Structure formats: C-alpha cells, structure tokens
Amino acid sequence: MLYVVIACHFKNKDELCETTIARLLAALKVAKSGDRIIVTGDVPYAPGSKTLGQLMWDWLTKNGFPAWGTFVLHRGVGTFSEARIACILLKNTKEVTVVSSPWYFFQAKPIWQRRAKESGIKISFVSVPNTGGWRTILTYAILGLVVRVAIFIGLEKVLEDRLTASQQKRHEGFTFDGCK
Numbered sequence: 001m002l003y004v005v006i007a008c009h010f011k012n013k014d015e016l017c018e019t020t021i022a023r024l025l026a027a028l029k030v031a032k033s034g035d036r037i038i039v040t041g042d043v044p045y046a047p048g049s050k051t052l053g054q055l056m057w058d059w060l061t062k063n064g065f066p067a068w069g070t071f072v073l074h075r076g077v078g079t080f081s082e083a084r085i086a087c088i089l090l091k092n093t094k095e096v097t098v099v100s101s102p103w104y105f106f107q108a109k110p111i112w113q114r115r116a117k118e119s120g121i122k123i124s125f126v127s128v129p130n131t132g133g134w135r136t137i138l139t140y141a142i143l144g145l146v147v148r149v150a151i152f153i154g155l156e157k158v159l160e161d162r163l164t165a166s167q168q169k170r171h172e173g174f175t176f177d178g179c180k
C-alpha cells in the first residue's frame with residue numbers, strides 16, 4: 001500500500017506541528033511491512049531551512065519507518081498541485097491512501113478523487129480527527145465551498161491555476177499556523 005501524508009505546518013523552523021505529527025502517527029498505525037509513505041510539504045519555513053517534507057521524512061525514519069520506503073513529494077505547494085503531481089507520479093500504482101484531517105478533506109477530497117480517477121488510481125482516505133484550530137477549519141470550509149462551486153460550474157482548472165500560482169511564494173517561506 002502507498003500512503004500520502006499531507007503536511008500541515010511548522011511549529012517552528014525545525015519542528016513539526018501537532019497536526020502533522022498526528023497524521024504521521026496515523027500513517028504509522030495503518031502501514032504494514034513493505035508499504036511506502038510519501039509526504040508532502042516541499043516548502044521551507046524560511047529560505048535555506050529544511051522543508052516540511054524533509055522534517056516529516058526525518059520524523060518517520062527516526063520513528064522506525066524504513067528510509068527506503070519514505071519519499072518527499074517535490075514541487076507541490078498546495079492541494080491542487082500536490083494532488084496533480086502525486087497522481088501523475090503514481091499513475092502505475094493501483095491504490096493510494098491519503099492521510100490528513102477532516103477539515104482538509106472537506107476541500108481536498110473532490111480534488112484528489114478527480115486526479116486519481118484521471119490516473120486510474122483507486123483512492124481512499126484516512127481522516128485524523130481533533131486536529132487544527134477554528135481559523136483553519138473556517139478557512140478550509142470556505143475553500144471547500146469554493147472548490148465545489150468551481151467544479152460544478154466548470155471552473156476547476158481556473159481555480160487550480162490561480163491558487164497554485166499564488167501559493168508558489170511558499171517556496172520562499174511558509175509560516176501559516178494550521179493549528180490555530
């Protein structure tokens with residue numbers, strides 16, 4: 001089985017937030033010998049610092065998951081780009097399970113399902129409850145409604161292009177606190 005664990009944010013420059021750790025723990029709980037884990041978060045806290053993905057890779061390997069089975073998804077900056085890149089890279093994979101929070105899935109599930117279908121991948125989800133704060137939950141609730149409307153009226157690609165373009169600056173530093 002292949003799992004994709006979605007990064008949340010940094011606690012500080014060199015430390016993962018509680019939400020990201022809860023997601024990693026959930027992946028470890030369901031992963032079996034021979035499974036692989038891909039982590040997202042190819043964004044640094046500040047220029048030159050480790051990315052969320054690198055910190056997640058470090059955390060997984062320090063907590064017993066084999067380095068050979070742990071990979072960082074590169075070039076993604078948000079839900080649309082991460083789903084698209086992952087599903088293109090994993091096109092020959094039969095099944096993928098995405099691990100994240102319920103508030104993330106409200107906006108992301110339709111996106112991941114559409115990209116997985118395009119690549120012929122069966123997709124499932126592991127939801128990690130009790131993560132994130134009200135600011136994040138409200139932000140993703142609004143994003144979820146916008147995503148659904150965009151899909152319904154045929155403007156998903158326009159929304160994807162605009163959000164991905166605006167999120168490129170995350171490569172220069174990402175300090176949004178998703179646990180608030």
